[in-house]
Amino acid sequence: MSRLAIVTGGAGGxxxxxxxxxxxxxxxVAILDINKEAAEATAETISDEVARRAVFAVEADIADDASCAAALEKVTAQAGPASILVNNVGWDRIIGFLETDADFWDKVIAINLRGPIGLTHKVIxxxxxxxxxxxxxxxxxxxxVGSSGEAVYSACKAGMIGFSKTLAREFARANITCNAVCPGPTDTPLLNNQLGEGEAGQKIYDALKRAIPMKRxxxxEDLAGMVGFLASxxxxxxTGQTISVSGGLTMNG
Ligand SMILES: NC(=O)c1ccc[n+]([C@@H]2O[C@H](COP(=O)([O-])OP(=O)(O)OC[C@H]3O[C@@H](n4cnc5c(N)ncnc54)[C@H](O)[C@@H]3O)[C@@H](O)[C@H]2O)c1
Structure with a gap:
């Protein structure tokens, strides 16, 4: 059955x-992304590749409630009510906790936790x-499992896991499931920006590769299959599950 899905941060990665x-x-699929041009280009590419399927882009800053509300209005006007929501936007920089300040914490929390909570409240x-x-x-x-240099981001992501479990409980009888998918290190602009360019970045990249049982x-696309399945x-x-897709880097019982 064809449904309307919203994917935040769907322009890339x-x-x-x-x-x-x-x-x-x-x-x-409605792609909500702060990068309008990239979102439109991605929507066009997918629509071309997947014949007769409608993918469209709407500009939104996930950290801004008013921006999300305006984007949702556009989405529903174009395609009706959404029944699949993928809260995918995330952002961080690797910095030791004592080198971070309140402005940085607020930005990380706004993008990774407060923003998705606000959007979810509007979509449910x-x-x-x-x-x-x-x-x-x-x-x-x-x-x-934590991640050195990512204290506040880790707190937000743990928050999203707890948020997912509670939504799973509250809305089970409404026939709404909610699950959390946890990527391990994944080859995207976010990771590449975090590692940095040059030899130092390459060294961390290689060390990550060595630590992952599947050695890559x-x-x-490794993440997409799990999301497609959970949406089906x-x-x-x-419901209420937390699933790592990380080549075996983390194995949680
Ligand atoms: N890449 C990894 O190694 C990795 C590991 C663990 C978890 N994750 C998580 O996976 C998700 C996707 O990460 P990615 O690596 O593809 O990231 P990415 O930076 O490559 O892509 C993020 C997308 O979100 C958009 N975006 C950023 N800020 C936004 C905002 N305020 N409002 C709307 N859109 C915004 C960007 O324009 C971009 O299209 C994130 O939640 C991230 O925390 C990634």
């Missing part, structure tokens, strides 16, 4: 792969009205 996967499943009523919903929160293994970093009717009895 993991979000673009998720948007393509959901389109391939037959859904209409559409799912309740439609008696069907799928919320997939892209968290991080940093939220499960994740690719955005086949996953209707799976």
């Amino acid at each position: 993991i979000g673009a792969a998720i948007a393509a996967e959901l389109a391939a499943h037959g859904h209409t 009523p559409m799912m309740v009205a439609g008696k069907w919903g799928r919320i997939i929160n892209i968290a991080s293994d940093a939220g499960r 970093l994740g690719q955005p 009717d086949k996953a209707s009895f799976i």
Whole structure:
């Protein structure tokens, strides 16, 4: 069945792969991204590749409630109520905790925790009205096991995991599932910016590769399959779960 899916941060990286996967499943996909040009280009590429599927872009700053509200109005006017929400936007810089300050904490919390909470609060009523919903929160293994230099980001991602479990409980009877997917190190602009260019960045990249049992970093498409499955009717009895997609780097019981 074709549904309307919203993917935040779908202009690039993991979000673009998720948007393509959901389109391939037959859904209409609205990409909400702060980078309008990139979002439009990605939407066009996916629409070309996945014949007859509608993927469209709407500019939104996930950290700004008013911007999200305006974007949602555009989405629903164009394609009706959403029944799949993928909270994918995330951002961080690797900095030792004592070198960070309040402005940095506020930015990290706004993008990784407060923003997704605000958007989800606006979208769930559409799912309740439609008696069907799928919320997939892209968290991080940093939220499960910690990550040096990412204290506040890890706190936000752990927050998103707790948020997911509570939504799963509160909305189970409304036929809405909510799960968290945790990428391990994945080859995207976010990771590449964090590692930095040159020899130092390459050294960390190689060390990550060695530490991952499958001996490679994740690719955005590695994440997309799990999200496509969780958004499908086949996953209707799976809720409140936290699933790592990390080539075996983290194995949680
Ligand atoms: N790449 C990794 O190694 C990795 C590891 C663990 C978790 N994650 C998580 O996976 C998710 C996707 O990460 P990625 O690596 O693809 O990131 P990315 O930086 O490559 O892409 C993020 C997308 O979000 C958009 N974006 C950024 N700020 C925004 C805002 N305020 N409002 C709207 N859009 C905004 C960007 O324009 C971009 O299109 C994030 O939640 C991230 O925390 C990534």
